[in-house]
Amino acid sequence: MRFLLDDNVPLSVKEWFKERGIDAVKAFEVGLKGADDETIYRYAVENNFKVITLDLDFGYLFLKFQKGTVIVLRPRRAVPSEIIDLLERTFEIIKDKEGLIIVKPNKIRVIKPEG
Numbered sequence: 558m559r560f561l562l563d564d565n566v567p568l569s570v571k572e573w574f575k576e577r578g579i580d581a582v583k584a585f586e587v588g589l590k591g592a593d594d595e596t597i598y599r600y601a602v603e604n605n606f607k608v609i610t611l612d613l614d615f616g617y618l619f620l621k622f623q624k625g626t627v628i629v630l631r632p633r634r635a636v637p638s639e640i641i642d643l644l645e646r647t648f649e650i651i652k653d654k655e656g657l658i659i660v661k662p663n664k665i666r667v668i669k670p671e672g
Contacts (some may be wrong), residue, residue: 558652561601561609564590566630567637570609573644581609594618601625611635623670628658657671 560581562571574581584590587604589597598618601608602625607627608615619627628651632639647660656669 559604559606560603560628561587561597561606561608561614563594563608563615565611565635566609569637569639570644573641582606585609598622598625598627601627601664611640616657616659618666626655626658628660631659631661633662 559662560574560579562581562583564572564584566583568583571581571583577644584592584597587600590599592600594612594614595618598608600606602622607626608629609627611630613629615627616629619625630640630643632643643662646662647665650665651658651660651667654667656667659666659668
């Protein structure tokens with residue numbers, strides 16, 4: 558299980574994963590600093606990463622290409638403490654799921670690839 562963190566995901570989230578022994582890298586660490594969403598998405602699919610993002614555009618990419626796993630975090634406020642809190646409350650539920658996973662404080666929605 559490997560996670561690619563979009564540029565909009567705080568560095569403290571990477572530290573949260575690291576503290577748990579989970580492989581997570583920021584997009585810039587793999588040469589994708591400032592890359593567009595589709596480039597990041599394609600890299601993740603080709604290199605077997607699950608994308609973690611705050612950006613709904615990745616959801617549209619998943620719906621278009623139907624490959625890989627995209628986890629869209631939608632905290633009430635996009636601040637590090639709320640993002641980490643959302644992960645702490647939902648990670649055990651979402652970590653092994655595949656497809657498009659939209660995580661809100663009171664709801665998790667999973668859209669699996671067609672076919």
